[in-house]
Amino acid sequence: xxxxxxxxxxxxxxxxxxxxxxxxxxxxxxxxxxxxxxxxxxxxxxxxxxxxxxxxxxxxxxxxxxxxxxxxxxxxxxxxxxxxxxxxxxxxxxxxxxxxxxxxxxxxxxxxxxxxxxxxxxxxxxxxxxxxxxxxxxxxxxxxxxxxxxxxxxxxxxxxxxxxxxxxxxxxxxxxxxxxxxxxxxxxxxxxxxxxxxxxxxxxxxxxxxxxxxxxxxxxxxxxxxxxxxxxxxxxxxxxxxxxxxxxxxxxxxxxxxxxxxxxxxxxxxxxxxxxxxxxxxxxxxxxxxxxxxxxxxxxxxxxxxxxxxxxxxxxxxxxxxxxxxxxxxxxxxxxxxxxxxxxxxxxxxxxxxxxxxxxxxxxxxxxxxxxx
Numbered sequence: 512x513x514x515x516x517x518x519x520x521x522x523x524x525x526x527x528x529x530x531x532x533x534x535x536x537x538x539x540x541x542x543x544x545x546x547x548x549x550x551x552x553x554x555x556x557x558x559x560x561x562x563x564x565x566x567x568x569x570x571x572x573x574x575x576x577x578x579x580x581x582x583x584x585x586x587x588x589x590x591x592x593x594x595x596x597x598x599x600x601x602x603x604x605x606x607x608x609x610x611x612x613x614x615x616x617x618x619x620x621x622x623x624x625x626x627x628x629x630x631x632x633x634x635x636x637x638x639x640x641x642x643x644x645x646x647x648x649x650x651x652x653x654x655x656x657x658x659x660x661x662x663x664x665x666x667x668x669x670x671x672x673x674x675x676x677x678x679x680x681x682x683x684x685x686x687x688x689x690x691x692x693x694x695x696x697x698x699x700x701x702x703x704x705x706x707x708x709x710x711x712x713x714x715x716x717x718x719x720x721x722x723x724x725x726x727x728x729x730x731x732x733x734x735x736x737x738x739x740x741x742x743x744x745x746x747x748x749x750x751x752x753x754x755x756x757x758x759x760x761x762x763x764x765x766x767x768x769x770x771x772x773x774x775x776x777x778x779x780x781x782x783x784x785x786x787x788x789x790x791x792x793x794x795x796x797x798x799x800x801x802x803x804x805x806x807x808x809x810x811x812x813x814x815x816x817x818x819x820x821x822x823x824x825x826x827x828x829x830x831x832x833x834x835x836x837x838x839x840x841x842x843x844x845x846x847x848x849x850x851x852x853x854x855x856x857x858x859x860x861x862x863x864x865x866x867x868x869x870x871x872x873x874x875x876x877x878x879x880x881x882x883x884x
Contacts, residue, residue: 538843538877538878540841540874540875541874541876542559543590543872544558544559544579544588544597544871545566545872546560546870548564549565550562550564551581551605552604554588554599558596563588564584564605565582565870566579566580566865566867566871568624568625568852568855568865569863570628573629575592576589578600579865579872580637581624582640584602585607585620585621585624587627601619602617603620607621608621609622609639609644612646612656614654616648621642621646623640624637625640625682625852626682626683632650634647636658637684638684639681640681642660643660643661643662643677643680644662645660658707659678659692659705660673661674665677666696669712670712672711679696680697681698682739685742685743687741691704692704693705693741695739695740697737701715701718702735702751715730716769717738721737721755724756724760729769730767730768735751735753738754740796747763748764750762750772750798752797753774753795754796755794757775757776757795758774758792759773759774772819773788773806773808774791774795775788775789778792779792780833782826783826784827786825787819790826793810793811793812793813797809797811797852797853797854799854799856800856801818802856803821804821804822807819807854807856811851812850813833814834814847815831816830816831816864830844830873830875831844831846831851832844837849837871838869849866862875
């Protein structure tokens with residue numbers, strides 16, 4: 512039998528099995544925010560009735576609320592889990608720009624905030640792609656300031672103050688313990704580092720070349736083809752999604768080496784149930800490490816959320832079927848997405864999804880947390 516027919520039959524069987532499991536109450540997808548409109552509105556009311564304009568980065572804050580980057584609205588929104596109410600914590604809706612440093616974040620102008628991260632003190636870091644910089648919102652005061660980037664595209668500043676450095680379309684950030692603040696400087700095909708003690712910038716990985724990354728190679732001097740998204744496991748590993756490279760690598764912080772864990776480098780939507788390194792991906796743009804070490808991926812151009820199992824190295828699709836669409840909620844493999852960019856896994860394994868072009872924030876609830884039906 513032709514390989515494609517075998518894969519198609521296997522996928523159909525998997526869909527049938529997942530549908531049966533969902534009916535038994537195993538796992539489900541729920542919409543947390545957004546009514547499907549490309550608008551930024553609804554503050555003070557239910558998040559499900561709000562306009563959430565092109566959500567990208569999503570994260571759970573230290574207060575348990577869900578925080579969302581709205582690229583289309585140029586704001587950061589907060590969804591209170593207890594009340595379901597939406598509010599804006601940074602940015603002026605539909606007013607892109609770079610202003611407000613030293614003042615309240617609510618009065619500042621942002622320009623396409625892509626991703627957000629909290630530090631141990633509760634301060635919030637945000638990367639703004641079109642401003643080519645990273646800013647910080649102080650938890651205690653609510654004031655915003657720039658910590659990296661001078662507001663214009665370029666490549667400069669290594670060895671000097673990060674606020675004088677130039678980045679080119681930075682996309683993702685992570686706070687990685689002693690490694691400091693790491694920035695996916697995708698336009699420069701590098702990961703840049705900001706030492707939060709000295710405030711100085713440096714290149715952490717990548718040499719600017721758009722060529723393949725060898726498995727097991729040292730960080731220093733090795734090319735990275737489109738470093739799009741980063742996450743930290745809290746111990747000794749970073750996980751990196753390469754957008755143009757259609758692959759995922761683990762960065763061993765102890766040895767300073769890169770290790771290929773997913774994606775053959777070719778574009779496609781194959782490989783579920785097998786070795787993740789042989790699977791095909793399509794422009795992955797979000798990555799998150801779960802509490803059990805599994806690695807979750809926003810496989811954006813495949814309109815799906817996939818997971819790489821830590822123990823087996825097998826890849827699976829958990830939400831979506833490879834085709835664009837808008838839901839419906841319920842059975843995860845019947846819930847279509849539209850170019851999801853954001854993914855985050857909370858402490859109990861719930862997966863938050865920035866379902867970008869559906870203008871919704873969704874949540875995959877695994878079997879242990881899903882009610883029986």
